[in-house]
Amino acid sequence: MESTVKDRIKLFLQHLNIGQNSFESKVGWSNGYINNTKSISADKLNHVINEYPQLNLNWLITGKGVMTDPSALSDPTGQIIGMVEEGAAEYKNKYLEMLEENRLLRIEIEKLRKIIETKVHDNRDKFER
Structure with a gap:
């Protein structure tokens, strides 16, 4: 079963133990965006990476690798x-x-x-x- 970018965002939110509404607000998305969109644009993903630099972009897009980027941790x-x-x-x-x-x-x-x-x-x- 292959997961989508939306699925991986939800996993990341569980990992951080934060709510979807809080996340959407922090990255500048409208309330309910994750549930109501079919795909997430590169511009929207850029907002996510800016707010959560520890999130591994490769994992988010492809599902390969690990969720968090060790190099982002100093x-x-x-x-x-x-x-x-x-x-x-x-x-x-x-x-x-x-x-x-x-x-x-x-x-x-x-x-x-x-x-x-x-x-x-x-x-x-x-x-x-």
Whole structure:
């Protein structure tokens, strides 16, 4: 499932624990803009980056990389946090992939279990006759 710029903005707002109305006001957007627009123009994104320089523009536009830009953080602690977030994002993606693989394998196991049960039942019927 691929997320949109709007979805990623909402994730960023959750990350900062701020409301959508507050965010829209701070970046100069009208109230309800995020929910009512189909796409967000480069000019509007520029307002976001000016107000939130820690937001990784590459992540916002493409969904690749990490949410926050470690280079926008001037102190070493911020850089460490950025590296940890990047590693966490990689592990989260790998974890989600493994969950999906696990789900598919469970479905396959259940199918095979049903096939075995059918074969065993058919063989019992043959021997009982």
